[in-house]
Amino acid sequence: MIKHICAATAAVLLFTSAATAQSFETFKDLTAPGTTIYVVDTSGEETKGRIVGLTDVALTLQVDGTRQQFAMADVARVERQKRDSVRNGVLIGAAVGALAGFTLGKSLDSPACPRRGTECGQGAAIGMTGGAFWGAVAGWIVDALVHTRESVYVAHH
Helix, strand or coil: CHHHHHHHHHHHHHHHHHHHHHHHHHHHCCCCCCCCEEEEECCCCEEEEEEEEECCCEEEEEECCEEEEEEHHHEEEEEEEECCCCHHHHHHHHHHHHHHHHHHHHHHCCCCCCCCCCCCCHHHHHHHHHHHHHHHHHHHHHHHHCCEEEEEEECCC
């Protein structure tokens, strides 16, 4: 029985030290300028800031011009604001806008135009160009407003 208790205690201590070392290495990637992180302590309170200090036992955040220190034992979770490229939103918006603009512009073209006429198809071309532009703008705005978080550390209390 005592062997089992000693083995379990050694395993817990080993696991705890491994988790601390892993978390320390994980946080080193988050110290880049402009990286916003969220620290959730064991009581569930969330603090948003930027990492300015890091040791094996403490994490220091810059929060609204003041420094706030957290003991690693009191940290339940750390998340970072995940930056998403707006390129995909712009491309999807441009494609959808171009298709909608082409369809609308084509419906506004005169049905009496001969197929090879110079002035025929201008509505479709203008609609497609304008639709692509405004669709790209709308896609950029929507994609820029989407903020996601990524958990980078979860404590095993």
